[in-house]
Amino acid sequence: MIKFESVVKKYPDGTVAVNGLDLVAPSGKITVFVGPSGCGKTTSLRMINRMIQPTSGTIWLDDQDTGKVDESTLRRGIGYVIQHAGLFPHRTIVDNIATVPLLLGWDKKRARARSLELMERVGLDTAFAKRYPAQLSGGQQQRVGVARALAADPPVMLMDEPFSAVDPVVRAELQDEFLRLQSELGKTIIFVTHDIDEAVKLGDQVAVLKVGGTLAQLASPGELLTDPVDDFVAGFVGRDRGYRALGFETGELTTRPEQTVELGDDAQAVQRAAQDGWALALDDARKPLGWVRAAAVPAGGPVTPELLHRGGTVAPASGSLRAALDAALSSPSGRGVLVDDDGVLVGTVTASEVVTRIETHLHARRDESAVSGG
Numbered sequence: 001m002i003k004f005e006s007v008v009k010k011y012p013d014g015t016v017a018v019n020g021l022d023l024v025a026p027s028g029k030i031t032v033f034v035g036p037s038g039c040g041k042t043t044s045l046r047m048i049n050r051m052i053q054p055t056s057g058t059i060w061l062d063d064q065d066t067g068k069v070d071e072s073t074l075r076r077g078i079g080y081v082i083q084h085a086g087l088f089p090h091r092t093i094v095d096n097i098a099t100v101p102l103l104l105g106w107d108k109k110r111a112r113a114r115s116l117e118l119m120e121r122v123g124l125d126t127a128f129a130k131r132y133p134a135q136l137s138g139g140q141q142q143r144v145g146v147a148r149a150l151a152a153d154p155p156v157m158l159m160d161e162p163f164s165a166v167d168p169v170v171r172a173e174l175q176d177e178f179l180r181l182q183s184e185l186g187k188t189i190i191f192v193t194h195d196i197d198e199a200v201k202l203g204d205q206v207a208v209l210k211v212g213g214t215l216a217q218l219a220s221p222g223e224l225l226t227d228p229v230d231d232f233v234a235g236f237v238g239r240d241r242g243y244r245a246l247g248f249e250t251g252e253l254t255t256r257p258e259q260t261v262e263l264g265d266d267a268q269a270v271q272r273a274a275q276d277g278w279a280l281a282l283d284d285a286r287k288p289l290g291w292v293r294a295a296a297v298p299a300g301g302p303v304t305p306e307l308l309h310r311g312g313t314v315a316p317a318s319g320s321l322r323a324a325l326d327a328a329l330s331s332p333s334g335r336g337v338l339v340d341d342d343g344v345l346v347g348t349v350t351a352s353e354v355v356t357r358i359e360t361h362l363h364a365r366r367d368e369s370a371v372s373g374g
């Protein structure tokens with residue numbers, strides 16, 4: 001656990017970057033600091049490992065006052081990842097990752113073995129081990145940065161806009177990979193970003209900061225989107241927050257059964273199975289392959305892979321209402337495909353069925369807050 005207690009940072013020129021911050025970042029969870037430029041995110045982060053000294057207040061790491069711990073001892077337990085990865089340009093990838101283990105006195109062989117293991121963990125081909133940072137893409141360099149921070153297996157990770165310098169596609173990949181890694185490692189993470197979408201995707205909790213260094217709201221992503229505490233947070237979270245909040249709402253959906261077809265079935269079978277002109281094709285394991293337009297199958301002809309429309313997204317039946325709505329809206333048949341954890345077909349839903357479910361949900365929530373007077 002990391003706890004900020006009345007933390008203030010006033011720079012020598014009089015700038016108050018952080019003004020009385022009180023906040024707890026729970027162990028094993030991702031806490032995101034988000035807010036406009038200059039609101040004190042980086043300053044707050046760097047006070048944790050004492051790269052910046054607080055003017056007043058205390059930052060606790062579990063039951064230790066970080067101000068009273070030897071700096072190098074403190075930093076040994078804290079991984080640090082920054083934008084552009086900050087790698088040593090004249091060291092190979094494997095040596096970059098081994099930096100901290102070598103500083104801690106590990107022998108070279110063990111440190112290198114650890115580096116290679118970490119390269120695999122963060123999704124990097126170990127064939128890159130002997131390359132130099134400039135010979136990798138921006139996204140690959142960021143993965144090296146994450147691997148380097150994890151090298152000595154620190155319980156705490158501080159990450160300052162680690163995925164900001166790469167294009168949106170690579171960024172989304174890095175985020176997904178990072179969430180997968182965290183589900184295995186369970187580190188205590190503070191993650192700084194100015195991007196609210198990144199904040200709600202990655203955070204177990206999100207701290208929205210205001211310029212002047214005050215905390216506007218600390219909440220779960222879903223709560224932040226549905227219940228912003230004031231106009232500043234509502235504005236920062238953005239106009240389509242109602243839609244994005246659906247990403248955090250789950251609800252039982254009643255699915256409709258589908259008559260399905262398989263590759264090789266003939267046109268008549270497709271005609272029989274089709275509703276509104278479309279039939280769903282499954283593989284042998286009853287996993288969806290795509291939609292077939294009945295009129296497109298030649299008379300007497302079989303269903304071939306070329307006839308499949310694979311465009312629509314497939315949503316987990318136990319997932320969010322937003323994913324189900326997305327599946328329905330992106331499906332050529334207008335019916336969204338829902339699958340179980342193994343990817344096997346559960347049934348389909350239409351967009352209007354999902355919307356009805358959302359409305360029931362919203363009414364229930366309004367009734368609840370009317371009763372509690374909220």
Ligand SMILES: Nc1ncnc2c1ncn2[C@@H]1O[C@H](COP(=O)(O)OP(=O)(O)OP(=O)(O)O)[C@@H](O)[C@H]1O
Nearest residue numbers: 011013015017036037038039040041042043044194
């Ligand atoms: N060394 C310094 N001396 C004086 N003022 C500083 C110093 N470092 C940061 N500041 C100021 O403190 C405030 C907070 O800066 P900080 O870098 O923590 O914000 P941030 O939220 O991380 O911003 P950004 O998103 O732009 O990186 C800003 O007004 C900044 O100009």
